[in-house]
Amino acid sequence: MLLLLAAHLCAPCHAAIVEQYQTTGMARSSGKLDFAIPPATLTDPASGALYRIGAGHRMEFERGPVRGSRILQWFLGSGNVGRSFLFSVDGILFQAPVSYYSAARKWDISPGYEGKRTIQLARAVEPGCLQCHASAAQPEGGVSCERCHGPGQEHARTAKPAAIVQPAKLPPPRRDAICAQCHLTGVARVATANRKEATFRPGDLLSDHLAVFVWDTPEAGGVDATSHYERLAASRCKQASGDQLWCGSCHDSHREPAPAAKAAFYRQRCQSCHTRQPCTQAPATSDCASCHMPKGASRGVDHVAFTDHSIPRRSRPAAAPAGARRALRPFLPAPAGPRETALGYAIAAVTEPAVRRQAFELLRQAPRDVAVMAQLAQFYDRMGQEEQAMALCEQIVAREPGHPAAAVNLGIYKIKRGQTAEAIALWQAALARNPAMTGARMNLAVALWRGGEREAALAALRQLLRFEPDHEPAIRLLRELGGSP
Numbered sequence: 001m002l003l004l005l006a007a008h009l010c011a012p013c014h015a016a017i018v019e020q021y022q023t024t025g026m027a028r029s030s031g032k033l034d035f036a037i038p039p040a041t042l043t044d045p046a047s048g049a050l051y052r053i054g055a056g057h058r059m060e061f062e063r064g065p066v067r068g069s070r071i072l073q074w075f076l077g078s079g080n081v082g083r084s085f086l087f088s089v090d091g092i093l094f095q096a097p098v099s100y101y102s103a104a105r106k107w108d109i110s111p112g113y114e115g116k117r118t119i120q121l122a123r124a125v126e127p128g129c130l131q132c133h134a135s136a137a138q139p140e141g142g143v144s145c146e147r148c149h150g151p152g153q154e155h156a157r158t159a160k161p162a163a164i165v166q167p168a169k170l171p172p173p174r175r176d177a178i179c180a181q182c183h184l185t186g187v188a189r190v191a192t193a194n195r196k197e198a199t200f201r202p203g204d205l206l207s208d209h210l211a212v213f214v215w216d217t218p219e220a221g222g223v224d225a226t227s228h229y230e231r232l233a234a235s236r237c238k239q240a241s242g243d244q245l246w247c248g249s250c251h252d253s254h255r256e257p258a259p260a261a262k263a264a265f266y267r268q269r270c271q272s273c274h275t276r277q278p279c280t281q282a283p284a285t286s287d288c289a290s291c292h293m294p295k296g297a298s299r300g301v302d303h304v305a306f307t308d309h310s311i312p313r314r315s316r317p318a319a320a321p322a323g324a325r326r327a328l329r330p331f332l333p334a335p336a337g338p339r340e341t342a343l344g345y346a347i348a349a350v351t352e353p354a355v356r357r358q359a360f361e362l363l364r365q366a367p368r369d370v371a372v373m374a375q376l377a378q379f380y381d382r383m384g385q386e387e388q389a390m391a392l393c394e395q396i397v398a399r400e401p402g403h404p405a406a407a408v409n410l411g412i413y414k415i416k417r418g419q420t421a422e423a424i425a426l427w428q429a430a431l432a433r434n435p436a437m438t439g440a441r442m443n444l445a446v447a448l449w450r451g452g453e454r455e456a457a458l459a460a461l462r463q464l465l466r467f468e469p470d471h472e473p474a475i476r477l478l479r480e481l482g483g484s485p
């Protein structure tokens, strides 16, 4: 802690803030695993796999004859609710199949890993996890001062206030964008084309970087919305006060109130506006949030607002009424282009079959960049229109050799047409960019084997099993070829 303070760029002049901030969930949202974690043994009911968390942050796994271990090196999540863990193989970061859940005080299968038949060790960590939980490409250090205040070198050198972003002094859309970069999920977030800067910087408009889509349903009065930002936008407080109300009206970004001080802390925030017309149902000294911002029944690490930020008069039923989705609308006050809209629908269609047709039509009409063509190729593939899918994949790899999805699928189309050498080259290019794609490496191994290249096939299988030791087809083929892992 002392070392941390001494090394901190802002500590020489803002020591109190730096020290306070270290205690928040945001500051501790990712880092090196350099502390003890509770030991555990657990079985995945779906696969029957056994996991053991032991000394030295070692995660052992075992399913039938398959066994091995990984060292958990980094964590994501402060542990206020739960923690995910990362390990690396050949310099690639992977998410662990087990996570720690704080409320239940136990290890369990990670979100998205439930119901699998085999042990899953080859899922590379999504860049999005690190964009929200860390401040650089490495999972260290949590959310830094600079994620909300912008680059601080110049200000730290000169101590000039003008050289740093003070969020509260920004015009409201730019102020709100700072929290929204991580607290606005929507149904789909699509990176806009032609961005001046690749990454969002405090002071920017979020709409210059992202189009965020939400469902345009009548029920959208808060029940449907999942992220804090969307829910707050659905509140009467926000709708009636406009720019005056924002995340900073109730939250101090640098500190969390102590449990015993919470009720008073938030009541004071409510009463900064609700002075003249006090609550007709409760005294002015009551815990306003306990009735008007109720909490969900149980909390997982599923990125759903737990405290109801739509600030209802009376608690609403928690479940969204079922009904067919009709349309997406852009959430941010900026029109979304045809490309972004088409990509938004394509993302929404993954979980909402009712908009698949519309997504397909919009993709067909959208300007064709690599992202649009890659989505369109997948639609054609699923519709069984292989010629169209193939033509698009050809165009994509011509622009971007080794494009993961396009190169892998194009290889499959080629092999079906007897063009083995082309398929092998495509898969090798994709794997050079993204070595952990187990499906592509399996295809490659089979193609090499059929082409009589036994040694190369064995090498590909061994490489695959380094990442994914419980890959059944790879184990089977390896045995058939007389090799050992």
Ligand code: HEC
Residues within 6 Å of the ligand: 009, 010, 011, 012, 013, 014, 145, 146, 149, 151, 152, 153, 155, 156, 157, 158, 159, 160, 161, 162, 164, 165, 166, 167, 169
């Ligand atoms: C060398 C001393 C020094 C360092 C280092 C320093 N600051 Fe400051 N900072 C100041 C001074 C002085 C002010 C003006 C205080 C005032 O006006 O009350 C200030 C003001 C600010 C403000 C308010 C600006 C405004 O417009 O009101 C922010 C935000 C801020 N600093 C953030 C940071 C962050 C983040 C870091 C680390 C990246 C940092 N500072 C490092 C000296 C420093």
Ligand code: HEC
Residues within 6 Å of the ligand: 024, 025, 026, 027, 028, 029, 030, 076, 077, 078, 079, 080, 081, 131, 132, 133, 134, 143, 147, 148, 167, 178, 179, 180, 181, 182, 183, 247, 248, 251, 253, 256
């Ligand atoms: C770089 C991404 C990022 C930005 C920017 C960001 N947050 Fe967060 N915030 C997070 C993450 C991640 C968590 C969950 C931390 C955890 O517990 O692991 C979080 C948690 C919180 C919490 C729960 C308490 C806590 O500290 O864990 C509050 C309140 C909060 N954020 C408010 C804000 C406000 C207000 C802003 C804008 C001024 C903001 N956040 C900006 C990522 C961000």
Ligand code: HEC
Residues within 6 Å of the ligand: 025, 076, 077, 078, 079, 080, 081, 082, 083, 084, 095, 126, 128, 129, 130, 131, 132, 133, 181, 182, 183, 184, 185, 228, 301, 302, 303, 304, 305
């Ligand atoms: C768009 C930003 C965003 C992305 C992307 C994101 N998170 Fe989060 N995450 C948050 C925020 C904000 C919170 C806390 C509040 C909430 O639940 O909304 C959170 C909470 C968590 C928590 C619980 C932390 C606690 O409070 O103890 C874990 C664990 C977690 N995320 C892991 C992940 C993993 C793993 C990924 C990638 C698969 C991921 N997150 C992707 C923003 C994000």
Ligand code: HEC
Residues within 6 Å of the ligand: 010, 014, 017, 018, 019, 021, 026, 143, 144, 145, 146, 147, 148, 149, 166, 167, 168, 248, 253, 254
């Ligand atoms: C999650 C976003 C967020 C993070 C992270 C964050 N700040 Fe701030 N900071 C804010 C906001 C919002 C304000 C404006 C508060 C206000 O004036 O209402 C602010 C204000 C300030 C100010 C000027 C007002 C004051 O309270 O003195 C300083 C100085 C400052 N921050 C320093 C830091 C330092 C140093 C860090 C890292 C240790 C940091 N901040 C991390 C959001 C953040």
Ligand code: HEC
Residues within 6 Å of the ligand: 236, 237, 238, 240, 241, 244, 245, 249, 266, 267, 269, 270, 271, 272, 273, 274, 288, 289, 292, 293, 311, 312, 313
């Ligand atoms: C920035 C000012 C502001 C803050 C802060 C604020 N509110 Fe409001 N709130 C309003 C306004 C304005 C209205 C609309 C009043 C009207 O319709 O006459 C409102 C309406 C409400 C309503 C009626 C909702 C409905 O559906 O009719 C409730 C309940 C409420 N607020 C509770 C709270 C609570 C609890 C807090 C603190 C956790 C809070 N407010 C914080 C400004 C605010």
Ligand code: HEC
Residues within 6 Å of the ligand: 179, 183, 228, 229, 230, 232, 245, 246, 247, 248, 249, 250, 251, 262, 266, 269, 289, 293, 304, 305, 306, 307, 308, 309
């Ligand atoms: C009217 C007051 C108010 C406003 C405005 C507000 N919050 Fe909250 N927020 C709360 C209260 C109250 C809690 C519950 C705190 C607790 O019990 O520890 C909370 C909790 C949270 C949490 C912790 C996870 C959860 O769901 O309990 C996060 C993250 C958060 N708020 C983010 C935000 C963001 C981002 C914004 C702006 C879009 C925002 N809040 C605006 C009052 C507010």
Ligand code: HEC
Residues within 6 Å of the ligand: 267, 270, 271, 274, 277, 278, 279, 280, 281, 282, 283, 284, 285, 286, 287, 288, 289, 290, 291, 292, 313, 314
């Ligand atoms: C015991 C639960 C409870 C507590 C605590 C509570 N309220 Fe209420 N409040 C209600 C209910 C229920 C209503 C709706 C009354 C109705 O619909 O006629 C209400 C109505 C309101 C309204 C709308 C008033 C109107 O006539 O339009 C506001 C604003 C409000 N509360 C603010 C607050 C504030 C601020 C606090 C904290 C000082 C608070 N409430 C504490 C239960 C509570």
